[in-house]
Amino acid sequence: MSSFIEVQDVEMVFSTRKGRFHALREIDLKVERGEFVTLIGHSGCGKSTLLNLIAGLTRPTGGVLICDEREIASPGPERAVVFQNHSLLPWLTCFENVHLAVERVFAANEDREQLRERTQAALELVNMGHAAAKRPHEISGGMKQRVGIARALAMEPKVLLLDEPFGALDALTRARLQDELLKIVARSGSTTVMVTHDVDEAVLLSDRIVMMTNGPAATIGEILRVDLARPRDRVGLVEDSHYTHFRKAVLDFLYTRHGHVESAAA
């Protein structure tokens, strides 16, 4: 049986005003159904580009991407994206933001009341039920990101794609949302691909960590399987020798073998 998401020999070259920019080369990756995979690497290594390719927001210049035995040709609600900067529409309330997504996916088969219930349920899932009537500028950054996650989850996507979803948050909020994300993903069993630059986050959440080499023309350097038992407890893991082992492996890859280009040049 083939994998749920398959990335086959993908290459990405951007043609910009300054000329061609070779972002990704020879990317081969398989993600199984229900797996949690993180993409990690230094900034500019093309990990967000790879996520956008899986989302279908950009088309590759070479190679093929397949999701559920179909080629990824365009974005679609079965591959929901949680954007780095939440991307909630500022003129809609939290409820309306989520409802927009719910409506798109379920309006054909469900009546208005069911759609409302779905929307509210998605907000409750991320503990944002109380803020349904608020607009994005009235809530904090962490809350916005939660609503962004609610919007993605409300579509009941086959794949959840997260682009540094907690990057702009303070450490405490980030930890809390990571825990919530773990619970939600465990409950829904959705396949998840997440971009991050946070080593702890990657080890805590992932089944596998995809470590990318530095750009330009970045590719997958190494894939680390994190076989820590679930549910994972962040406090307990700190002293777990396996956890420290995985953490060290990622740090070693990122800083010893693939130090950032700027520092390598210096």
Next chain:
Amino acid sequence: MVSAVFHSSLDTRSAEAKAPRVSVAAARAPIVPAAEAAPHHPRYDWRGLALKVVPPLLGIALLIAIWAVLTRTSTTFPTPGATFTEAVKVFSDPFYRNGPNDQGIGWNILFSLYRVAIGFGLAAAVGIPLGFLIGRFEVINHMTAPLISLLRPVSPLAWLPIGLLVFKAANPAAIWTIFICSIWPMIINTAVGVQRVPVDYLNVARVLNLSEWKVITRILFPAVLPYMLTGVRLSVGTAWLVIVAAEMLTGGVGIGFWVWDEWNNLNVKHILIAILVIGVVGLVLEWTLIAIAKRFSYDDA
């Protein structure tokens, strides 16, 4: 109380529920009422009000004083006092009609506003959709860019003969002039607004796979609205500037014609009154549109 909790912590539970268990919340408790106490008994800010009201009044008083001093000995230019007495007379009967060329100032203003409304309305009906097209489609942008750059700096009055030629009447020609001069800011601002819709919002639309109709009503239109209203505001300002000049040339009833007519009568007091009225009406138009723009602008934070 609730809002204070949201700002200080991300916890969604109420402070009352937290206070007994979390000592930090208890320690914070006395601060919250203290912070809230201030707005409960606000001392009225007389100083701020005085700073807002007194300098503008001083400015106006200074202008009138200079005017009074300069016209003390003049025989042709009316003094502020004489102009004021005349203004009272003019405004005491704004809606009289003694034939087509002698009507109250109220009628003149209304006729001018009517022309501005028609010309401006047509310009909005054409300019805003056109701006959307230019912003959304690169080809149309490149097609229209040279035309807009070429035609936009042309003085609106240069278009008046074309209007007279095509419509063979003064009134539609004046409306045409308003149309052509007020269309540019709306086209340009709408187009810029569409081009500046954040890519993130459009990506959201693509991921949700929204229909083109939903994209327009839920994403493009709200995102562009503030830009569009800026265009509308600039347009109304220009339209009101131009109508006076256009009416001077076309005649009929209207505030511009009134100014020209009173000049022919050498009634300078009426001209001064007209200048003031034109200024006030322009200001009211501007304020109204700013108020509308504020109502529809969203807070993007």
